[in-house]
Amino acid sequence: MPFRDLSRECCETCGAEDELHSGGRCWTCVLGNVVDDLLTDPATGSMANDLIPLAAALKSMKRANSGLTWIRQKHVTAFLSNLAVAPEITHETFDELPASRTREYVRGLLTEHGVLPQRDELRMRYDSWAADAIERVKDPQHLDVIRRYIRWHHQRRMNHMDEVARGTFLRAKQEVTVAIDLLNWLTGHDIKLPELQQSHLDAWQAEGPTTRRIAERFLKWAIKTKAAPAGLTIVPHRRGTSPRLAKPGQDEALKRVIDDGLETRDRAAAILILVFGQQAENIARLTWNDVSITEELVTIQLGTIQIALPDPLDKPWRELAANPRHDLTASHPNTTWVFRGASPGRHIHPGHLTTRLSKLFSTRAARLGTLHELTKLAPVAIIAETLGYSPTTIERHATDSAAAYAQYVAAAKAVRQNP
Known part of the structure; x- marks a missing residue:
């Protein structure tokens, strides 16, 4: 008597011979029903046009079981249900939602399937990070300086890039962080940036970690824009000190x-x-x-x-x-x-x-x-x-x-x- 794979039967919905999930239906058909239910607005009984490409992509997954496992997580189910009744689907509406991995993953799916336009996420992340970072500046005058440094040095350079590289993103964050540290130190010692002297810089650098050398880049910008006196120097960040694999x-x-x-x-x-x-x-x-x-x-x-x-x-x-x-x-x-x-x-x-x-x-x-x-x-x-x-x-x-x-x-x- 030939062996019969009892796990594979004909699906009662689509007729395909496949592993069945429940109710005589295969995993793919069950996934399709779940997706349609979640992305349909219960008030209208229909699915928004912007969500149709997302639904089609989810329902066509070759690993339907993986799709069901992901969707049936409570936070994912809740997110997709809320998306179904959203008045519009834009990057801006996503930005207003609480930050989460699910938000960014669904945003990525909508972008990949042509619902949302492509955008440089690292540039957007830097803008968001910078807006939070400037709140750490203690002196209003220094606040204006750091805003200009972010806008005209880092963001301006990023805006001329086709895509912001990870290294550029991380360096920009580090340079601004160290610059804020310097400015707040000056505030704590009742020193304004235009009054900065070499002895102040030497003292600040001597009492902190070696990463303070990175402030050299901010100092050069401040001198060039006349926000700080000329002639000041910081011991530069040394290269070539990292270990090498022999x-x-x-x-x-x-x-x-x-x-x-x-x-x-x-x-x-x-x-x-x-x-x-x-x-x-x-x-x-x-x-x-x-x-x-x-x-x-x-x-x-x-x-x-x-x-x-x-x-x-x-x-x-x-x-x-x-x-x-x-x-x-x-x-x-x-x-x-x-x-x-x-x-x-x-x-x-x-x-x-x-x-x-x-x-x-x-x-x-x-x-x-x-x-x-x-x-x-x-x-x-x-x-x-x-x-x-x-x-x-x-x-x-x-x-x-x-x-x-x-x-x-x-x-x-x-x-x-x-x-």
């Missing part, structure tokens, strides 16, 4: 990446950091338009040229291309992101990517170690152009590398002379 550590990490059973996307990202010194932020933004895969070769656009990945470095990329798995939920139906994120239509958060890889190595230490080694192998201009770095950045690594090599030669010579 060559043996890089080789061991790469061996583990190739041999261990990591998730495929983690392996692909780790290779770009360990072999090509790429930043997590640039990796996260890669699309399949940057990748070319043929039977003979896999290449990735990193800087101005395409970098070839030899065997076995190409294997994770071939696996991803063969099975992208982007259409299992409503979050990424037509995405070109190689590294999809938790938010609909967006790439993975670089911080989340580094956290995933941290069980193997520090991504920053690995990247700096790789750049350190690469500067021994090729001229600065070629490395900068190939990997998409500024020549100044690569020059700094080359200088450090040359200094380290010089120290090695001197030490070896001393040993030979004094056996």
Whole structure:
């Protein structure tokens, strides 16, 4: 007698042979009914036109069970029910709702499916953060200065970007935070910014953490705009002090990446950091338009040229291309992101990517170690152009590398002379 899979029967609603959920209906049909019920305005008995694309996307999920699990959470059910009776669906109405992961996830779904227009969320987050940050300024005169600093230095620069990068967002927050700290210190010592003296700066910097060096950027702006006296200086924030992963550590990490059973996307990202010194932020933004895969070769656009990945470095990329798995939920139906994120239509958060890889190595230490080694192998201009770095950045690594090599030669010579 042939085996019969009792978990798969014909759905009484759609007729498809599938695993049944309840009442003789498959998971997909149950999901469809739940979505329609939640997104229909009970007062009118109909669904708003703006919500129809969202409903269609949710109902067409290949993983209907995942969709039901998400929707049946109490906070999600409540949010979608309230959305069904909203007078209009705009970014502004979403902004007025209490901040939550559900709010942003549903906003992302509506954006991904064409209901809401695309917008730069990091720019919006910075604007919101800045509005809260200026409330920490204690002196009204200093309040005017910090407002101008935010508006004309940071927000103006962001407004000229196609998309605000995570690094730009974080640096802008840090610079404003340190500037507010300086201004509040001045207030506590009854000093106005136009009265600032070098002795004041030295005292403030000496009694605080090294991050106060970042105030150098605010000070330069204040002097340039004549908000502070000329000639003042802050000991600059030193670069090149972060630890680097040495060559043996890089080789061991790469061996583990190739041999261990990591998730495929983690392996692909780790290779770009360990072999090509790429930043997590640039990796996260890669699309399949940057990748070319043929039977003979896999290449990735990193800087101005395409970098070839030899065997076995190409294997994770071939696996991803063969099975992208982007259409299992409503979050990424037509995405070109190689590294999809938790938010609909967006790439993975670089911080989340580094956290995933941290069980193997520090991504920053690995990247700096790789750049350190690469500067021994090729001229600065070629490395900068190939990997998409500024020549100044690569020059700094080359200088450090040359200094380290010089120290090695001197030490070896001393040993030979004094056996």
